Amino acid sequence: MFLATAPAAAQQQVGVSINAGVRKTVRLNKKSSIDLRQQIQLVPEIKKYSGKYGDFFNEDGFWPIPDRRQNDDDDGDDDDDDGTGNNAGNNPANELDDNPRRIALDWRSTSAAQYNYQAFKWLRASAGYALMHDWEKPRHSLRAEVAYRPLKHFKGKRKWDVAVRTLFQYNGAEHSKKREMRWQASLVPRADVAWTFHKNHTLTWSNALNGVWDDSIFKFDRWRTNINLAFSYQKMHRFVLSFQHQKRLDKPRTTNGLSIGYEVRF
Secondary structure, X not given: OEEXXXXXXXXXXXXXXXXXXXXXXXXXXXXXXXXXEEEEEEEEEEEEOOOOOOOHHHHHOOOOOOOOOOOOOOOOOOOOEOOOOOEHHHOHHHOOOOOOEEEEEEEEEEEEEEEEXXXXXXXXXXXXXXXXXXXXXXXXXXXXXXXXXXXXXXXXXXXXXXXXXXXXXXXXXXXXXXOOEEEEEEEEEEEEEEEEEEOOXXXXXXXXXXXXXXXXXXXXXXXXXXXXEEEXXXXXXXXXXEEEEEEEOXXXXXXXXXXXXXXXXX
């Protein structure tokens, strides 16, 4: 389960997503394996209800507050003047939005297969394919990644872990109007630093650049940094508090996000 708030400029957005997945690892030998993964994501969204009973709550007065949209004063005096010459009672910004709501449930699905090869304890490579359905719109993703973890060859318990990864992706989606597949290649270099300051507490700092090929021209279009605090309980429960900062490099746009997650493994 994932709860996120993403303040962008003056707008505050809140979202909830629920994820469920299964994963199976097939060991081929000591150095290679295949991961099979299936994931379903549900995204509930509260929307206005515009059906047959759309005005039912307003007309019958079920809300325990007076309707501030009507002026009950017979003498025409503005008793609701807020001191600025404006009538605060008739200001739509100060009203309670009592329109009925409904919960719309959108879904996403990801089916993936990935081949992993461990050349050394500190050097791994992987390649895979994923089929994603985003509200019944299929997308394809081919990816290859090389991960270098220089502290992996040290023996014993480690409080620090460093990883440098380079990910290459080739994503394809069907154009909604032309009904043709459009593919885009991207390159994502990433660096992670993890600090296990307690047996079940880990603090991770991640930095990544996203680069894309546009008309045969490669450019980095965004930079993203994440700070995650994870707490594990009895190896089955995992709680994560995350902060994300993203900056567009090709346009003046910056977003920040705060998320709270809970994960249970069976």
